[in-house]
Structure formats: C-alpha cells, structure tokens
Amino acid sequence: MKGQALIGGDPAVLRRLNLEAVLRALRGREPMTTSQISKASSLSRQTVDQVLDDLARLGWVEEVAPGKSIGRPARRYRFRADAGHVLGIDVGTHSVLLILADLDGKLIETRRAVLDGEPTREERLTTIRDAAAGLLAVHPASRLRALCVGVPGIVDGAGRVRLSTPLPEWNGLDLAAEASGWFGCPAFAENDANLAALAEHWRGAAQGTDDFIQLLTGHRTGAALVLGGRLHRGRTGAAGEIAGLAILGWDGSDLADLRGEADTAQVFAAAADGDPAAVERVDRFARTYAQGTAAMVLTVNPDLVVISGGISVAGEILADPMRRYLGRLCLDAPEVRASELGVETVALGAVRLALDHVDRHLFDFRSAPESQPVDRAGAEPAAAPSAPSDERPLNQDVFELRRAATA
C-alpha cells in the first residue's frame, strides 16, 4: 500500500538493526555500561560489545571514564552528540537568526544577521549563506549533517517557496535545492508557523501532545497543525489558512484592532489592571479569534491549542477568554496555552526538523527512500574514524571498515 520496500534481509540487515537498537538506547541518555545496554536492548552482552566497537570506530559513540561501583569497573559509552551538527535558520524580513546545535539538540551557538533595504533574491541568499559559513567556521571540527530554513509564507513539500508576502523576491525559489548546495548536506525549507509548532512540540507548551493546533498571530494570522505527532502540511502546504474564510472574521476589524505590535502589549497590560475598555477590547478580540479557531478545532478535534507569535505576550489575559469562548463553541473544547518560547522559536523548530531528518536516516533500517532532498554529498572526507560519513547506510560503513581492517 505504501512505498514500503519489499527487500528482505541479508544477515547484514540484522547487524544494521542492532546498530540502531544500541544507538537508540544510548541516545539522549547518560552514558551506559555494556550490560545496561544489553538489558535495555535485549541483545546479548557479547553482541552489544561488538556493535559498540563498530559504532566507536565509526565515531558515533565514545568510551568515557568508568563510574564508581562495586566489582570490576564497567566500561561506559556515550552517544557522541558532537559527531554532527545541524543548523536551524529563521529568515525574517530584516534579519536572520541562525542556531547551531549538536545531535542531542543542545544549542551550540546563536548568530543574528541583518538585512537592510530591499535585497534581491541573490543578496538575501548570499547574506544567509555567509552568516552560516561564519558560524560553522568557529567550529571547524564539526560536520554539518542537515540544515533547515524557515520562511514566512507557503512552502511546498519539496521545499520550494510558493508564496511569501514578506519576502516577495523569493516567490518561486527552490530554496531547499539552493541551500543543499551550500555545505554539501541535506537542506530543507519549511513554513515558519510549522516550525514554531515543531518547537512547541519539542520543548514548549505542546510537549507530550501529539494532536494540537498552533496559532501564530503577529501582523497576520496563520496556523499550523500537528496531527498524530507529525506536521500536517496539506496538499500545497496551505493547511491552517483559515483566515481565507471571510465569514469567520479573521480579516475583520476586531482582529486588526489588536495586531499593531506597539499598541497590543499596552492593551493587554491595561486589561490585566482591570481597565474596562481594555478588557472589552480583549474580549471582543478573543471572541472573533475563538470563532476561527473553533472551525479548526471542530475539524480536527485536537488536544490543545497553542497561542504564539507577537500576540503571545498576552499570556493568560488572552488564553482565559479563549477558553471560555471555545468552551461555548465546541462540543469538546481542547486545552489552551500561550507559548512561552521566545524569539528563537522558529529557528529552534528548524533545528528540530533537521534533527528529525538525521534521526530518520539513522534509525530507519530500510534504505529509507522517503522524501530525501537534493543531495549533493560532495567529496567523501576520506572516512576518518572520527568523522562518520553521513548519507550512507550504517551497515555499508561497517562493511568498508571491516575491509580496511582485514587488508
């Protein structure tokens, strides 16, 4: 039914499976001893030992000093989060935010680049690329495994910019293909609201929730959907564009009234102090806001609605009336939370998306023909033991390692 490959396995597939199992056990946790991994993966200690040996030579794991314990000290291994880096990029109209992170998602370094005036398509690209190159130059030992660029506008599944009002010069640009030529690593492009949703799911208000709606309201309002734990983009990446339905009022004055960022915060502050006029304005905003939201909530019946973007400064002042109105409009109202992630949200989501790609590649023992971006892997870096090559299946690497060892 799906594009599931029919291929069944050599014994090598088994090995690959076990490489993955061990890696998965080690990933994101404290260093573990061989025996602990053996228990966790239900493999024999012997096998784990051999697998760890391979992984160590490939550079994916590393031995650390043994811990204190009774009996003979056990060797401990940790996942080498520094075996690769990923880059998340948030492109705004006048500035660009870049985050470099390791494979555990720990932020290594953040950088901001500014763009004055009205840059051309190429100028914008070059500025971003140069900023990224500068950031990478500070960490020369690292190997970039994936990057993701967030764009305000509609981006299709292949990473082409379909329609961006804030960045008109990028309309029609095949951004993913462009960026994958930069550093010889897979590159992705994605709508910024979608990335914000990924960030909330990862480290924000939507942790542990697999079905939620992410509202993003700044100068205009968009929404992103996470369903079944996965981003739902829709046919052309336009899922969540409910503002298109005039009757729901999302383009009406009730919303515009509160969307100028300068004024907004003051109104919310006044409402918090109990100023009747401000309370009334917020309430009217919430009623309209809830109406459009209800249409989406009734459609997908999510667990949660996250309010983010410039409007999220309101916090409970807005979330509270939203709860009230949604409770009236929906048979089965979801939770409502305001985002607490800051300006780094979108870039953080881009990091997550890049990491997802790395994970998919690491942990899908079938050759994973799924949605790989244009991949000009460039020259092989001579397979130094400390620099795992990226776009080949694990078992192939092991195979070549063996050959080299026996020669």
Place this chain on the structure above:
Amino acid sequence: MKGQALIGGDPAVLRRLNLEAVLRALRGREPMTTSQISKASSLSRQTVDQVLDDLARLGWVEEVAPGKSIGRPARRYRFRADAGHVLGIDVGTHSVLLILADLDGKLIETRRAVLDGEPTREERLTTIRDAAAGLLAVHPASRLRALCVGVPGIVDGAGRVRLSTPLPEWNGLDLAAEASGWFGCPAFAENDANLAALAEHWRGAAQGTDDFIQLLTGHRTGAALVLGGRLHRGRTGAAGEIAGLAILGWDGSDLADLRGEADTAQVFAAAADGDPAAVERVDRFARTYAQGTAAMVLTVNPDLVVISGGISVAGEILADPMRRYLGRLCLDAPEVRASELGVETVALGAVRLALDHVDRHLFDFRSAPESQPVDRAGAEPAAAPSAPSDERPLNQDVFELRRAATA
C-alpha cells in the same frame, strides 16, 4: 520518541522479515514462481524456496499448477486469501448489514438483518451476533481473523460508543470489548462516516488520494478525515463535527430544506431538468454546504472532497456548484467528487478496517504492541497445518513447526 521497541534481532527476526517480504510480494497478485518472487524481493531463490516451504506448511500460501513456459516448468505459489476471513458490520437504526470477505478483500457473502421497534441494548447485540454466527456457519472451514462494527455516532479510540443519537441505548457501551467475545477474534468499533471514508479510499472516489475529506449527509451531516493515508479521529473521535459551529449554517434551514430523503431526489431530478426553482434550491444548499466545507478545507488543505450519504444521489448536480463555491472560498480548492459506492459503503469500510488489522499484524515484524483490542483468543485450535493461528508472530509459528518436525 514513539513507542518503538528497542529490541534488536535474533537471526529469527531476519527470518520473520523475509517471511513478510515474500508474503507481501505475493499478496493481491497473480500466482508467482519462485524466481519471480526472488527478483521482486531481492532475496536469493534458495531462501525464497525455504520461506515458501514454511509459509505453505503454515497455510499462508499454496502451490498451484505450473503455467506454460519454455524450459522446466516452475512451481507457482499463490497467497491463500481463504486462509482467513474478516467481517464488516454496518449497524443502522432498523437494520444491520454484514459482509464476509476473504483476506484479499473479495466479498464472500452479504447478509441483512432487521430490527423492529425499539430494541434494548442486549437485544440489538444479540440480533447482530446471531446474524453473524449464521453467516459464519455457512462457511465452516474459514477462520475469522477480525471483525469491525460501524456505528452512527461518536466512537472513541478504544471502541467505546461515546454518543449515538440514532442508537441511544448503546451510549456508553464498550462495543469492541463486547464483540471481541463473540468469536474469539479481535474486534473493533468505529464511527460510520470514518468507515465510509476508508471504503472510498479503498475502492471508491478517493483511490490513490491520501488526504481527503469525506462528507456524509443524510438526516444530519458529519465528516471524516483521511490525512496522510490514515484516518484522523481526533481526541475523542469527534473530528469533522463542524456542524457545531452555528455561524457556518450547517444546522440552518438551507440544509434542512434538502435533507428529507424522500423529497431530495425529486428536487435534484427537477434541477437536472432545468426547473428554475429547483436549481435555485440546490444552489442555495450548495452555498451553505460549501461554507462549512470550506472551513475544513482551509484547515487541512486536502486533495479531494467526497460527497456521500443520502445526498450523493445528486452526483454532478450538487458537485458542480460545490466546486464553484469552494473555488471562490478557498485559495486552493480541492477536487470534488460524489460517491458512487452504494448502500454497502459503511460495511465495506468495516471490512477494510478489519483487513488493516490483519495486515498490520502480518507485516509488522516488531511485536507490534500498538493498539491491540481486547483479545480473548480462546482455545488454540491444535495448529492444524491448514489453519494458521492468528494472534502470534509468524516466527513463533515457524519455530513450533520446526520443533514438531524434528521430534
């Protein structure tokens, strides 16, 4: 991240993987020779031979007469679609439709049972169970592997009836648990609109489309969502209940006007003949209908909207104005098609859901801890070679077969 088991593999896992690969190659196709399977699965002919031997002894495949060809005639094998049956049940207010199908989804037999008056909870259950038992009695050799019951109303993920207006006596009933006690096979319960969507995806207007909205309009209007090729139920199974938003008009008179089934067909016929009053009524209906649909379309941005239920008799007479209005309301309007499946739609979807369970069990080489229903498998049927046991992993069966052979 997901509940992915960490288990890595014995050599037995490899075997299981290859059993599945061969089964998958054979499934739903014409009989194949060993060499053909070898090519399709990229396993060696030798291995395929051995695997086929196991599968034959387990009753999953069968040798058929060799075809005409040059050279030594090759033995040919086919998937034994009759190695098990599934049952799909559509429960209505006054009647119940049952379909028995084989593992290829071929319909074996259909039966209808009627229910007069206002049966109690138990009476309705008993009537259905007896009808099913009668149907199964006609095919004593078959082994029932799963069944699914479709219910008009909200059904949660565990198969409990949350809220059913047409079947009030079933409110709160744990239908899946109830039905899984009937024949010692896994049983599922699901909302009828959801099942209709599965049917359309399988053999109806939505073939080949992985993101679509299924509208179901009879006496009332509901909707089902298929996203990413999978049913999206929502938190409490209430996804698609857009009628709850009054402003969209789905509870208003424009729709009620056309929903009495007796009258409806006449109006559509008159509109097809060009009667201005009828055309006007259909157009007004379509406008309101499109408005509620647009809210969902803008939310999920699907490829297709399927119109089904009593209203689908309209065909193009309704689909056409729907296209027009959706085109105005949506930035990115999807295709619109009227269902052409008949009264068996829901029962057919129930068959599909039951088959999905069988497939998942057959083809997921990990022990598949996912969403298994209450499973009182009952007494083991002494493992006759022609009656594969169902709720155990394939490789365990093979193992026991080996043991018996060497003893």
Place this chain on the structure above:
DNA sequence: CCCCTTAAGCAGGAACCCTTCATAAGGGTT
C-alpha cells in the same frame, strides 16, 4: 531422439547471534 532453456536440489562458505566458561579488575574485609 537430441538439444536448448529454465527450474530445482545439494553442498560449501560466510555473517551473525547466543551460551558457557575461564579470566581480569576493582573494592571491602580480615
């Protein structure tokens, strides 16, 4: 009746995993 073509069957070899037993390396105790 012989030749050609294709399939089936039978070793031989390699990769992988598991179990078992002996050995090593610490800490605590006498």
Place this chain on the structure above:
DNA sequence: AACCCTTATGAAGGGTTCCTGCTTAAGGGG
C-alpha cells in the same frame, strides 16, 4: 598485605540464517 566478593571482559563452541556455485531434473522445439 592477602583474601574474598562482585562484576566485567574475553575466547570458544554451537546454531541459525543467508548467499553462491555446481549438478541434476523436466519440459518444448527442431
């Protein structure tokens, strides 16, 4: 300091699975 206890490490043996190469079998066509 020597001994014991605990736990980890290392090597050997056995079993399963898969692949490759070779020989044998079974048809059809000249």
